[in-house]
Each structure stands twice: as C-alpha cells, then as structure tokens.
Amino acid sequence: MRKFDCIAFASSLALPALAQERLQALHIPYTKQSGFEVSAPRDVSAVGDVDGDGRADLAIGQPVTSALGGGSVVLVDGSSGIERWRVHGGATDFGRTTAAIGDWSGDGEPDVLARIGGSQDALLALRGHDGAAIALLPIATSELAALVGIGDVDQDGVPDAVLGQPMLNGWAGAVTWIAGPGGSLSVTLSGAAPGDSLGTALAPVPDLDGDGVADLLIGAPGTDGVALDGGSVLLCSGANGATLRTWHGATTGELGRSFAAVADRDGDGLADVALGAPEFGAKAGRVTIVSSASGLVLATLDGAPSSRYGYALADGGDLNLDGRRDLLIGAPGATFGPPTPASSAEVRSGADLAAFAKVTGTGNFGAAVAAAGDTDGDGVPDFLVDAPWEFIDGLTGYGILRTFAGAAVPPRRMQQRLVLEPDAPASPFVDPQEDFGNAVGVVADSTGDGRPDLLVNVAWDENPAGFLRGEVRLHSGADGALAHVAPLVPGSGNVGLYVDAFADLGDVDGDGASDYAFGGDGLVAGGLVRIQSGASGATLHTLNGA
Template identity: 30%
Template structure:
C-alpha cells in the first residue's frame, strides 16, 4: 500500500456528558468515539462515487503499533459492521470492546482505484467526569490542581477553587435573604460580588474521582477570594502524604488585601477544618497567595513552599515579591527562608510561580517567577526570571531573565513545568504571553524553553501563536506528562477568551525529539457563551491509579448550574 499517512491525535475530550459526539480525521469517512473505558465505537460513512456498489464493507484495521503499508496485513480487521442511520444518512458501525488503556491506531484502506490509507486516528481510551459549581456566580474551576495522593490510598486527588462563591456567607444571612437569593439564581440572575470564595477536594479512586467533595474550605469574609489559587505542593514534612495549599489573596487581617495561604498536610484520616499552617502577607494590597507552587530546591528530600505576592512593595511599589518556606520534618517554618524581590515599579513579580524541575542538570530543582508587567526597560513587555536551586536553597539572584517581545504582551502571566519534552534528560518549561499580538490583537502566544547542561538559552526553542484576535492564548498552561506513551511530555494551553462569545478553547501539543510540535494535536472548544473553557488547567496527576497522567480543565463561566456557576472537565 502506498500514500501519505497523516497522524492525528484524538483524545475525544467530549465537553458534555449528555451529548454524544463523533470525531475523526478531517475529510475521512471514518469517525470514532470513545463510548466507555476500553470501548471504541467506529462509524463508517460509505463514499458514493459513480458506479460504486451499495453495501460495500470497508477495510478498517486497528493496532497498538503504527499502521503503515508495511504493517497493514498483520493488523486485525474491524468487524462485524452493523447498518445504522445517523441524521438520515446510512452508515455502518462497529464497536471495539475490551481494549487496553494504551494507544490504538485505527485506519481504513482508501476506496477507489488507487491504493492508500486514510488518515490514521490515534485513540487513547479515557473516561470523562464533569464536576459542576453548586450555584451561579461561584466561578468554580477558576483554579484547579491535581495535588497528588493526600490520604495515602494510592490515588491522586483534585483540588478546585471557586473564588467568587458566597457559600461561607449563606449561614449568616437571614432566612428570607437566603430564599430570595436562591430564587434569583433559579431564574438565571447571577449573584456575585461578595467574592468570599471556596475550595473543594475531590478524592480519586479506582473508578475515577468522586462526584462530591470529601472536604470543603469556605471563605469567611467578603473579598477574600479564597480559592483564587490552589496547588499541590509536594510532601512538605516528609510523612509520605501529599500536601496542598489554598490561596486567599484578598484576606484582610489588620490592613486590606494583605492576602494569606492556608496549608494542609496530607494524612490517612479526614482533613481538619483549620489549616496546619496559616501564612499571612505583611503589607496592604500585597495579594500574598496569588500564586503558589512547591518543589525541593535544596535537595534535602522535603518539598519547599513558594508563595507569590505581586502587590508587595518590599522593593519598589507593586514590584512584587516571592516568599520561599523550606520544608522539614515538622513542615515549613512560618518565617520564609528566602525572599526574592521584583525590581520593576508595578512589575507584579510573583503573579505566577512554577517549580520547573532541574533545567541545568545540577541535581537541584529550579524556580521560575513571572512578572507580567515587568522588565528592565520601560517597554512593559513582561518577564520571567529563572532561579537555580542549590544546597543552600534558591539563589538570591536570577540566573536568566526572559523577556516578552512587545509592549503589553503580559509575558510571564502563566508558567508551566513540562518535564522532559525532547528526551534529552533536562527539564523544559513554557511561558505564556496572553496579550501578544502576533496572531492578532491579544491573540496570545506561548514560548517553550529547553533545559541543557548550561541551562536554557534566552531565546525559546518554539513559539506557539494564538488562534485569533482576543483569544488570550497562554493565559493558562500546564504540562500534561506523557499522555501517549511515546516517552515525550506534552503541553496543554488555555485560551479562555477564544470564540466569538468567549466560549474558550484548549489546545493540546505533543512533545517529540525536536520539541513541542507547532500544530495542536487536539483542540477543544467551550460550548456556552462566556464559559471561559481553559481558565484553569492541571495535568500529570493520576486520579484512578492506572499509571497514566490525567487532565483537568476548568470552565469558570459554565452555566450548567446557573450563570457563571462553573465546571471542571476531567479526563482520566
């Protein structure tokens, strides 16, 4: 057999449980849908060139190895085929049951006089769960994190932030007020403005994540924005359980908007309502807790906690700061072991932070800090600063400063550790610039940097451009691990404002020996105006214990439970 073979990765990330959707390579008579775990439904639309006989059975084959002309004869055929009618058109359908949770290649022998193979669909059978915000106006899914195994049951867990929830205020309102607010929500009038916030922990299990949270943390004051940032931070105290943190950037103590972070240590039993460690900002409008990450920067075996405070004026006004709390047998101290300072007035250093792995091969994890309004010159392109780890912790000065390309790019607004994209043994990372104009005004862009023995180069290996004006591609990023088993890590990019009505979109890019591919292997679109699909992203955790990385995509404006109730779409 001859002919070009196009490879299209289809993860079949259906965004609605109630509406089945068929997918397949563009222009192919073959469409494929994952209908259950390990079960793939294959539908064939018979081509009808002049003179073709009715009822022709297609030659469709599948394999766990790539399908080529040379391997075609050894691949099993898809059979039996049953006639069905879809939207008035006659089709043939078959189901491949009991497939193992690895990649499967499906293709058809091209009909007609010239031999060839249709575009090859690469299928990874995954399950889907959709979690919804309880009421309108919660913005559930604004932040999501796959936080590791908090309770030691062998399954990863999911943390979701809903920073505009007012659930913590409901009990304080008079009964008539609660009734009136519930009625307004029921008729579709969103109620928000209190911005008290909430965070929800969903445990994983053999059947996937639970549909209801096992633990809930509610804000206690208006404007707290609890859940504006959530993060798994590793094992801070070395007890073998994953720990997590919830940002409360609008928290008030003696001043206003100093911010705070609630840290919880994992344990085998129920989590307490009060945090194991409660850290508070020091200055008015510091917004301490706007960004959180964790990693072992001094190589002592304990994870370290990193907290961004982009409004801090320890240096210049609103230059921003990052506080590092080093882990130990009893967890981190309440006093930071390192403080990194922004240098640019209104630079917002610390608006994003990411533990990016070992980018220079010295055995220590490194830290990337975003300052999306800051650079060393007045262009305000945004910047990202790379700090190397070492036996004493993080270096006080950045080893590398990365800059945006044009004024207002907001380069550094989102950061992501990718793992090893190209298989060279060094960690790689990505930086988002959601207001970059290369693809149109505010289309957005993402720059991918590769580690090496001397660290990353100042110029990106790959630049990905947003799909069109206003998309804000790169406002959220996450590494997804090795989804397809090829040994290369991938990248998930959110463009929450994409679409004519800000439905949002998410783009999946595969890694390879040459780096991140420039064309997305998969694009997912929001289905509701203002859904903001892709506002929150998380990848790489394992919710069902099958050894494969899972994905979480937040749509903070999803209206399924009321306007701006929000939702999180999980694939595992």
C-alpha cells in the same frame, strides 16, 4: 462561521473523540476572542507522555475559540507542537481551566480534567489517549479559578483532584477535594469572610506532615488578617484539609496569588515554599521564600518597578541538572492590555536562588509559567511561559504559548529557532482573530529540503481583495518560510472554513514531493476531502460526502 462538534451538555455526554529559543524548544500560537482573557496561569497542563514517544505532552484549554463563544480542550504533542486531539464545547467557558489528573480511565496513560462552564457547571474528565469522555462531575455554580491533581488521597488506586472556587459565598471562596472514579472524598474548606477569595490559587507540595499524602498550598489573596488585602497562604494537609501553617501579607500586596514548592533551603529535609505578592511595592512585586516547618522567612526577591514580579510561580524541576529543583518566576507587568516592556520570566537556582536564565516578551509574557516535563528528549526538563494578550500592530486577539528547553549548563544563550504566528491584519477595521493554527499537520517533505514541512489551517485570512477566506498554508519545516497557500473555497465573499484533519499521503503524483490531504465535515454539506500537490498546492482530487 464554524460548524462545531457541539456538545449538548444539558442532555448528553456524547463527545467527539476525536519558537523557539534554545532555551526555547517550541512556540505554540493560539487565538482568543478579542475582549476575553485567557485563564492564565491554569489553562495549560503538562500531562505526561500520552502518545508513547517518551516525551511529555501538553493539555491546553482555550475557553473562547470562536465568535460563537464555544471553547475547546486540545492535547498537543510536547515534542512537535502537533495537535493530537481537540474536544469542542458549546459552553462559553469550556476549557477555561484544565489539570492533569493521572490515570482515571485505567488504560495506563494520564488523563485530563476540564471545566465545562456555561449553563451546566461541571468538571469533565477526558481520556488522554483520544479525548473521549470518562466522567462528568457536577460542581457548585461559580467561576472556577484553580484545579490541580493531588495524587491518590483516599488510597483507592485512582488519583484525585482539588478545585478552588474563590467567588462562592460572596467571594469568601471554597476549596473542595474531588475523588477519582469510584473513590470517596468529602473534604471542603470555606473562606472565613466575604472577600477572602479562598481557592484563587492551588499547588500541591511534597508530603510535609509525614502521612504519606502530598499536601496543598491554598491562596486567599483577599484576606485582611494583617493588612487590607494583604492576603494569606494556607498550607493544608492533602489528606484531610487540616491547616498546618498560615502566612499573612504584612502590607497590601495580595499575597496568595501565586506560590510554589522550592528546594529545601533551611536544611531540615523538607521542601520549602515560595510566596508571590505581585502588587507589593507599587506593583514591583515580591517573592518570599519561607520555611514550611517553622514559617520563618528565608529569603526575599524583589521585582523591578511595575513588573508585578511573582505574578506566576512554579516548581520548574531540575533545569540546570545540579540535583536541586529550580524556581520559575513570571513578571508580566500589566495583567492585560497594551504590551509591557517589563514582561519577563526567569529561572532561579534551587541551590542558591541565583537567576541563571531569563526570557522576555510582550503581551503580558510571564502571566503563566509551568513545568512542562522533557518535551524535546534531551534529558532536561522544559518549561512553559504564556503571553495571553499578544499584540500584532497594536491589535489584540492573539496569544502565544512558548515552551523553553531546560539549560543543562547555565548560562545558556537563547536563540530563536522557529516561530509561526498569525499575520497582522491588512486593515485596522478587520477583527484580528484568524484562528491561525486551527488545525496543523506534518508532511514528510514537500519543499525538497530533506526536512518535514508544516501544514496550517487559517480559518479567516484577509486576502488581497479584502475578503476573509479559509485556507491551508504549507510552511517549510527548516525555516518556516511560506511555500504555498491553498484556498479552501475559491471565489469572493467572506467564507471562513475549518479543517478537521490533515494526512501525509507520500508522493501521489510522482513529482518527488510529498502530497497531502485535508478534510472536514463542515467544508461543504456532507463533508469534503481534498488531495493537494505538495509541490504546488494545486488540487489533485476532491472527494465529497454523500
């Protein structure tokens, strides 16, 4: 098993710093331990430009990334999908929830907030530049469901955050404002009755009450105000938590599972609100657009039978460049389990609510949707769609995160460009978790086609002899074709090994192909670095730690 960069949260804060369719710009596979559900839709956050390339980057929380139960938080380059840093945690739920929080470290770059979980419930702030720890914030023990950045509420020059904990107090739930380092906030809202589940979902919205502070939508899908489990959505002041407006579900449908700000529909100059009720109408789902000022219903959008339309909602930004912000809607069908043909996500125009783009998939595709910022540098915002329960040959254990490029002139035809996914297991008795993409890298050009190529570490791959072996694969950057495979440790037996880093070395052996190195402190005792031929995959040199 993997040698983790373990974090002894109970005793220290010493942390290691360490496709595409057009619409689709980037395809990011990730794995999860079979039987554990990835925390959609809040395990992926667009954090802004961390690496200075002018494109938005992504923070991905992976709460279970090994059979040992440890999780991790990964910062991924938004333009290439390449991992910039990864912080591992010994706690089972580390990384289950992440949020972009703005600049807490004072270095001018956005930072990331993540839940630790396990025996020490706390929030851990990580520096966006390198993943170094900034602050540890204890929280009340509970399964954390929602976490969002809300801007500078206390006006101290440092952004603040809000967390929702629907399991507190017998599932009554609670929402708490969290001050950035050096700040002071003491706002807490509590659910009125057990089962209300206040704080299941959170979303900041533009300032609606004129106090200069962004306001907040809060979901309580278990309330029984009008109908049993009809659910409620509260619009609250971001400054002090005062309730500005409340919407109740008229029928059982769990209103409050999802919501988002939308472009002004009633002409009063204020953003309006989309409310999701995915269980409405025998799980067809409904999205209701309401006025933020008057509370009146402005439009309703209904889903196909059993699609759970509106399970995920997000403000997508101006994806068609018409000057109005568009709405992302996820319809994953079943929330987990076997593939659902109805799984989809669509984009609705902020101008007239017409659907101008739709993408489909399996594995509960559409369980999460989110704005990604401009990841491909074309001047158009992009968006994320998650399929947290991806299946391969009927086996669970995979998840696929896709980034789609915004469509400047709708409608745009969606064409697949490049997809790398785990292999299907050769045997149905083999645990399908390969940890495909545990580490990834780029080498200038090893295959001779004039394009950069991709390096992928597969920690547990089933070889022809039936053994599970760690390996490094070189894929063509042009078409994804497998060029060669380098086993980490030759021989027999089950040996799963993890690479910590790759490096592009240029042409070391003079054959015209770019060569590369990989290494890790857990490959052998004392650590190991191997230099490989980019042309053949043969080992050129091996360096062992003392």
